[in-house]
Amino acid sequence: MTLPNHFELLATDGAARTGRLTTPHGMVRTPAFMPVGTAGAMKGMHWREVREAGADIVLGNTYHLMLRPGAERIAALGGLQRFTGWNGPMLTDSGGFQVMSLADLRKVSEHAVTFRSHIDGAKVELSPERSIEVQRFLGSDIAMQMDECVRLPAERDDIERAMRLSLRWAERSKRAFESAPDGYMLFGIVQGGDIPQLRHASAQGLVEMGFHGYAIGGLAVGEPQAVMLAMIDETAPALPTDRPRYLMGVGTPDDILEAVKRGVDMFDCVMPTRNGRHGVAFTRFGQVNLRNARHADDPRPLDEASTWPSARNYARAYLHHLVKAGETLGAMLLSEINIAYYQFLMQGIRDAIAHGTFEEFYQRTRADWSRGDI
Numbered sequence: 001m002t003l004p005n006h007f008e009l010l011a012t013d014g015a016a017r018t019g020r021l022t023t024p025h026g027m028v029r030t031p032a033f034m035p036v037g038t039a040g041a042m043k044g045m046h047w048r049e050v051r052e053a054g055a056d057i058v059l060g061n062t063y064h065l066m067l068r069p070g071a072e073r074i075a076a077l078g079g080l081q082r083f084t085g086w087n088g089p090m091l092t093d094s095g096g097f098q099v100m101s102l103a104d105l106r107k108v109s110e111h112a113v114t115f116r117s118h119i120d121g122a123k124v125e126l127s128p129e130r131s132i133e134v135q136r137f138l139g140s141d142i143a144m145q146m147d148e149c150v151r152l153p154a155e156r157d158d159i160e161r162a163m164r165l166s167l168r169w170a171e172r173s174k175r176a177f178e179s180a181p182d183g184y185m186l187f188g189i190v191q192g193g194d195i196p197q198l199r200h201a202s203a204q205g206l207v208e209m210g211f212h213g214y215a216i217g218g219l220a221v222g223e224p225q226a227v228m229l230a231m232i233d234e235t236a237p238a239l240p241t242d243r244p245r246y247l248m249g250v251g252t253p254d255d256i257l258e259a260v261k262r263g264v265d266m267f268d269c270v271m272p273t274r275n276g277r278h279g280v281a282f283t284r285f286g287q288v289n290l291r292n293a294r295h296a297d298d299p300r301p302l303d304e305a306s307t308w309p310s311a312r313n314y315a316r317a318y319l320h321h322l323v324k325a326g327e328t329l330g331a332m333l334l335s336e337i338n339i340a341y342y343q344f345l346m347q348g349i350r351d352a353i354a355h356g357t358f359e360e361f362y363q364r365t366r367a368d369w370s371r372g373d374i
């Protein structure tokens, strides 16, 4: 049974697209970058800064929130938006990926993944049905199917096994989701590693089931960028053009620009906030590592023409000092500066596609990144 479509394509330029996705908590302009608020907070930032930076939607994690404070508790407190104070659209990942990267003693069976909580060692079972139930309790606008993601490089047998399990879990996730109210969405996740035929089989299986949108999973797991881009080239054309495509866990500004060029609409990554906490700034002219001593006497701001006040009002020397001194303000300023840069990039991408000038935008943006005089 085909699910209703909440995505509207506004313009295309080559394979690049710009559109908007309507959710119960508001509109999402695409291509969109979703800042990652894993445990119900954007580390080092107030939600008002996330909104002012231009983010329409943020990501939360089933794995973290079900372990602490608990999905039923968040539901009893009114759901994620009421609980956190972010009153806009939220997407939640389904938990399987995080179990494999964070939990101890984890085991995958046909029925579910079982693991011990990294917080208190409690034994936990996460089935597709429980993952959907948790995401419904959280009240997220876009839920993800439960899947199994294999790190690369991997044997073809293992990639195929995980891809076929993920298809069976897609079916069970969809069945468990069917009682969700109108407007709430469920995305399927394409697996298949770095093997084109398996990518095609996964995409075809999901499209036959029908989802509100389709994620390209199983990437940004250690493979070179060229392999990631090749798998997007194999997968995006196999997905419906009228539904959103979401590349999970990606990425650097360069990854995002390349993936938009290949037809991807949504992104999420911890990079802007995590790198910010480690002293690395993203700017229009590339990355700046403020731990480097060369900034100690530099009175210039990161970018005097930036639309974001903190990127034009603080000397690099001060940011360098804050980072070296381990001042909390350093992590806060660089997190907001980086989220603001990512949203500035997405706005530029959306405008360029809308005006049919994406190729020029692509070339100029990449040239600016490699200026190196920063």
Ligand SMILES: COC(=O)c1ccc(CCNc2nc3cc4nc(N)[nH]c(=O)c4cc3[nH]2)cc1
Pocket (backbone or CB within 6 Å): 093, 094, 095, 096, 097, 144, 147, 148, 149, 189, 216, 217, 218, 219, 220, 221, 248, 249, 250, 251, 269, 270, 271, 274, 275
């Ligand atoms: C400073 O930057 C960092 O520390 C850092 C850490 C990890 C990533 C990569 C994250 N990659 C990634 N996240 C992912 C999340 C996923 N979720 C599901 N359900 N299925 C997937 O198939 C999947 C694949 C992913 N790939 C990128 C950056």
